[in-house]
Amino acid sequence: MLGGIQIGVLAACVVLFVPMGMAGYHLSRNRMLFFGGALFITLAVGVHLTPYFPSVSDFVSSVKSVVVYDNREDSCINLVNEVVWDVKPRIISSKGDGTVDYDKIWDWSRNGKAKGCDFAKLGRGDVKDLLNGSWIVVAGDSQARLTVQSLLSLILDEKRMAMIMGDLYKKHSDYEIVVDEIGMKLDFVWAPYVVNLTSMMMGFKKNKTYPDVLVMGAGLWHMLHVNNASDYDVALENLRSSVVSLLPFSSELDMDGPVTGSVSVRSPHLFWLGMPILINGMLNTEEKREKMNDEMWHAYDSVLHNSRLLRRYGGPLLLLDIQSLSWNCGPRCTVDGMHYDGAVYEAAVHILLNALLIESHQKLGSS
Template sequence: MVMAAAGLLAASIVVFAPLAMAGWHITRNRVLFFSTIFFIILAAAVHILPYAPSLSRLVSSFHSTISSLVLSSSSSPSSNLGCLHSLYAINFFDDSDDEEKIRWAWTRKRSAAISACKFRELHREEALEFLSGTWIVVAGDSQARYFLLSLLELLLEDPAPLRSQLFKFHSDFSHTLEDEHLRVDFFWAPYAANLTSKLLELQHSGNGSGSSARSRSPDVIIAGAGLWHMLHVSDPSDYGASLRDLAAAARSLRAPHLFWLNLPVLVPGLLNTAAKREKMTAPLLSRYDEELGRSNLTLPGGDFRVLDVKEVSSLCGRGCTGDGMHYASAVYGALVQIMLQTLVLIRTSS
């Protein structure tokens, strides 16, 4: 670098000194002028060409430094992770009374901070490429099953043939996309205690040997339970104890990405049985939410990131539910995209 600078200085002296002389004599001797110009060209070539590689590296280094500064200011790990707090800035809209025609989008009226995050819904090919080689486990109650349906609707060109298999009464489900080496499993686990057993089972299988998918832990786990407990047990303290057991089981896993589907907004007037209307009340729901907060299951004290069904269902409103507890596909579709965007932000920040 020092030699390149010295060479450039010497070349400048050789170039500009004769040029000044040529200007002084131009009106007196044209032959001298053109001779001087020829000399300047030769001298510049002799002095500068040996340092061309170093100068090229100098320019390249400068460009790389500027590029790094621009990238760090626009997509640094801290700014990427900060975008996680803005993922729920979404709107729902529809053109009819049909809840299946409801659509969603990240809000158009964004603050500068949200606009800088540049959230963008992943389409099928992008999602398949991003999730290639991934083992995804979805476990829990009916909310988890609807979440998985929305994920399959994104990943598959025609998920209809699998819908009947997915919604078999209280059944598990598995599907593999061979070309992408992408595996999706669903485990029916309506109680938190069921989820604890399933996580311990997955941990045991992940400690095995062999080349099959079962010889490793899942890469992503999405879990959620509580609706059945509200209806059939109706004991917030018992629910909290089972969540703490689940939190302990999660700590034994080999660090997959863990997501928790919390309870949705319930609309008592739309619940379709007398037992649900009697037991699944707003005060009881509030106590269940409090138990989740005290359980250390979710961040910052636990290992699960919340996929906020309550927030998204609230944004969509009571017009998005027909039975008071399950919501339009747009709600679960939004949650799928929020999960994917979370994984994108985490990956680009690591």
């Protein structure tokens, strides 16, 4: 708030310069010089008086220290999830029995604001260049594991992918791989509950080692086994506190202070892997159909939006919108109403990569 002295100075400026401006408007000569001089005097007075007014100085300092997430509606980073689908039937049987499959074709919207963002699907060489020398951590449940598979399929050839699939899909287990040719390390952390993600974050902070890219998301297990949106809300708040304590800045995000030790000034690229749309009638157990109903799904989704964890709501994590991807791909893209075809997670990975291009300017892992 401005104090009495500041208001007095502002009033004095108005009293002095508004009449001058009104008079100057009717001058036939040197009008531009007059207004230029008035503006210069106003700025000079403001600059010289500011240090003497603590509240003004504090306000200016606070503006410098505020961490601003890019919330502009026309920003490309906020349009990176604008994906459209074309799901077409494809006959796969030559026996004439009518068996069909579907081609799931996706691309970014070429209409509206997203048209000028030049989003693109990256080839293997581009992905390797972008992720060269990076440490990537993907943490969560089966949705996260499917995302890891899609990411690795963009980097590794089919032979090597076939070799790693057994280890990658060991039930409820972690997985790690080093791609030597590009110096990239990828860790998958089995973390089906938000509390697991919070523990992981605290481990990063304790060890003072942080990945270049961190993708995480959890909610489906909590919905099934805890089935309490209020409890999920508390868990997300704890996670948010642990995330912001990792970042090298503090003021707007209720942090205790800047991170110290071996941490670089550059913060990790942080992503939240959203929950998919659940098609209740396709869920494969009675317990899932009962507990993971539309009402409960929307309650969990609302809690996430209100948690200030996502960047679009003032938080630090950029959403990978599996909800939108799965909804628009539709029921023809899932066999169990929960886990979707590879095309959905492929789209999520390309969204991630394009976001990294925007944020890192292709310098990921190079500093």
